Amino acid sequence: MKPPLRDTEPDPPSPYDGVPAEEDLWFVPADPFQEEVGPPLPRSDRRDLLRAAEWRRAEASLAADLGRVAQRLGALDERVRRTPVGLRERLGVVEAAEFSWWAGDRVTPDRLSLWIALRLSGPQEDSLALTRAGWAARRLVSGPGPATGISAFLGRGPALDRALDWEAVDAASTGMHPITRAALVFHSWNLIIGDAGTAPIEAAVVAARLAAADGRSGSFLPLASGGSAALRPGGTPEERLARWYAGAEQASLAALRLLDQLEEWRDRAAEEISGLSGRTPSRLLDAFARWPLLSAPVAEAETGSSRAAVQRNIDRLAALGLIREVTGQERFRLWTARLQK
Structure with missing residues (x-):
């Protein structure tokens, strides 16, 4: 006949028992990614x-x-x-x-x-x-x-x-x-x-x-x-x-x-277009002075004129020798002021 179990022996763990508290697990190592809270470190002198x-x-x-x-x-x-x-x-x-x-x-x-x-x-x-x-x-x-x-x-x-x-x-x-x-x-x-x-x-x-x-x-x-x-x-x-x-x-x-060349070009161009009517020629001169290379859409936006008026006056400026076309294409062309070297 087996002797009865003593009350001092612990019961086996049950699957319904809760998880032990974190503080009780004294053998668990500290989290290596957890920063220790302490006083702020002094800032290094970056001047050196x-x-x-x-x-x-x-x-x-x-x-x-x-x-x-x-x-x-x-x-x-x-x-x-x-x-x-x-x-x-x-x-x-x-x-x-x-x-x-x-x-x-x-x-x-x-x-x-x-x-x-x-x-x-x-x-x-x-x-x-x-x-x-x-x-x-x-x-x-x-x-x-x-x-x-x-x-x-x-x-x-x-x-x-x-x-x-x-x-x-x-x-x-x-x-x-x-x-x-x-x-x-x-x-x-x-x-x-x-x-x-x-x-x-x-x-x-x-x-x-x-x-x-x-x-x-x-x-x-x-x-x-x-x-x-x-x-x-x-x-x-x-x-x-x-x-x-x-x-x-x-x-x-x-x-x-560059500023000297643009100033000389602007004076020469103003004299050349003095006989042209309308506001588009003078506004085109401002646009050509502002942009190194100018396309028809940008010239249209800068002058506020129609595409036909812009293209007509660009052709006039080219005929006067004031601007030149730089792409050599029929479409998507670009012009620049003809500056004196």
Whole structure:
């Protein structure tokens, strides 16, 4: 005869028993993905990462180069202040197209003109590339500069303020010339913004506007119109700054030369069309001064005239030797002002 079970022995587990509480499982390891709550860590000083001291020494050693490019920028700013808005926009379109080619998007001035004026793009074209180039053209010539608020300037919302320590940039570059400060910001952009995937065209546009912060006309410092040497990375701060000064000076000279050619062309064209009737010829001259390449749809939108009137006056301007057709096609033709070399 078996002895009876003692009351001290535990009953076997039942499938209807509840799951033991988490705190009772002392042998379960802690969650490795759970962050420990504690006091906030102090923020690191990011000014040293910008190597501002090296940039200051480079600026001092290249003072003569800085003086030359600052003089060119001042002359360009004065010219832009006295030119019609259309010519200023043309400089922005040319520079934005050069930025696009440098960044790898390869948007030409004619396609950018169509996109800005009519939002037209071909089936094989990258609409995002056109959007980036159009944004660059607008930001270069209009609106407040990045110094008033980098988030608003880039149009990326207030969340960018948490990632971008813009105050550290201001503190690190105190006392630098705006042109030098722009070079520092451009070459340190990924470090500043904390996003290696940021489109490089943003860095170029921000730097171009920062460099002209002392200007009165809301102009920008050309960086790519005479070649992209200013935007080439690599080297010490002194080597980068030397390329920056030389490239910006060359691009500013190219912009001044373009303004001279457009002013001479406009005076010559106004004299040639003095005998033509109607408002369309003079409005066409404004359109050809504004856009590097002009199509019939854009000319129609710019002048407010009918397609027949636009085409008739374009033929007249071509016959006078004021414009020339550049595609050699019967359809989808483009014209440009015939500037004196």
